Ligand SMILES: Nc1ncnc2c1ncn2[C@@H]1O[C@H](COP(=O)(O)OP(=O)(O)OP(=O)(O)O)[C@@H](O)[C@H]1O
């Protein structure tokens with residue numbers, strides 16, 4: 001097992017060096033609040049994500065995971081540092097980033113198809129052409145036949161799958177997911193994990209997945225980044241070399257258990273409570 | 276309240292022919308109860324007025340009211356005044372609502388506009404606007420203009436306030452998501468803020484449609500050449516009790532019709548909003 005003590009930005013010896021899709025250089029965030037003064041949410045963080053890699057980010061609650069994701073998504077600016085997404089700054093990478101949040105965040109007045117088509121409308125792309133793409137994405141998340149329904153007519157898991165289809169419709173190279181399955185029951189969640197792996201194997205996007213579930217991170221990711229409590233920084237960068245496609249049964253295997261235990265130990269020694 | 280709401284008898288929901296029949300008969304019974312009570316009330320009223328020999332300029336009998344309504348409609352007098360009032364109310368409703376929505380959108384979108392306009396809004400909002408009617412008559416005369424101004428002022432405020440609140444109600448996560456898609460400020464308005472405001476705007480319209488009629492009638496009371504409000508004043512001066520009551524009936528029919536139209540519109544516009552679909556009790560003044 002190759003061990004990288006501090007946020008490896010260097011080329012990894014255990015795999016062919018993929019070109020960095022995302023490079024995060026000394027990025028930090030301090031929220032300026034009226035009532036509580038300055039809140040240091042994210043300490044200077046440097047990390048690179050290889051093109052087409054699946055990276056999971058775990059860490060105690062409130063350590064700055066969502067903050068980092070929002071910076072990458074261009075939702076809010078960093079306080080310091082630089083983010084490059086395929087060579088472009090965060091926020092300028094229009095249409096190159098798909099985002100899935102903890103709740104589906106669908107628009108109730110739009111049908112499922114119209115929801116999936118929202119990024120197409122916003123980017124001013126050819127609707128007729130992308131309509132086919134949207135239908136294909138709905139097929140990919142197994143929602144064919146539901147395109148004319150409204151969000152309220154779908155279950156939570158179905159809504160979340162629609163949200164994934166929406167994130168994929170413009171074929172962005174980077175997929176950012178913030179606890180996308182956190183609100184689902186355990187059974188649906190396991191099913192969604194298998195589905196997500198299938199979609200990823202088919203599409204080979206660069207994925208950054210934030211999760212509170214260590215088994216979920218190990219099951220899905222090539223790399224698990226472990227963050228420290230607030231202000232967050234990356235403590236560990238763990239390669240997961242389990243062969244793919246991974247079946248649910250790998251969770252019972254000894255190697256899987258070793259990874260989970262190792263990551264959990266970080267939480268215990270660093271005082272995080274989750275996991 | 277539909278028949279389904281009252282199914283608390285524990286029977287399975289599967290529809291059987293027998294159940295259809297019992298639901299239909301339940302409905303017939305409901306209508307019979309409502310109508311029966313109406314007939315009873317009107318009948319008692321008729322009998323009491325005749326027995327007590329009440330003068331018709333104080334409380335007319337239902338039969339007298341019906342006669343007055345028939346006479347007014349047959350001569351075409353009521354239709355003429357009705358047309359004037361409804362036209363003024365609808366114009367006031369349309370103008371006041373549109374201006375309220377547009378100005379609300381401007382105030383919610385541009386901080387500068389909020390800073391210069393909102394203090395006046397706050398000031399005028401709590402003022403009983405009907406008190407302005409005499410001024411409008413003075414400024415705009417006894418024609419249709421002062422009525423339209425009066426009713427549009429009343430309609431303006433609920434739309435302005437609700438539009439601002441509605442545009443600001445847009446969900447934070449949805450805004451974030453749109454930003455991540457690279458949406459412009461205008462796109463966030465068009466695809467998110469405006470649809471989010473629609474339930475508020477429709478609620479504002481429901482209020483405004485009632486206020487539109489109030490604004491028009493008040494302006495007609497203050498002084499106008501024609502309109503149902505004017506007609507009521509003339510009848511009142513002539514001690515024409517049945518006439519006044521018959522016009523009141525006409526007014527409530529107009530009010531009810533306008534209300535139903537707006538509610539239909541609301542259900543259609545908010546077809547995606549479950550909370551807008553219920554047959555809500557009409558608790559407005
Ligand atoms: N808009 C904000 N203003 C002020 N402080 C904020 C804001 N957003 C987040 N914070 C603070 O920044 C810190 C990190 O928040 P963040 O949402 O990134 O945590 P997280 O790692 O995603 O936590 P969780 O796992 O519970 O979702 C927290 O202490 C939080 O209180």
Ligand SMILES: [Mg+2]
Pocket residue numbers: 065066067178
């Ligand atoms: Mg979070």
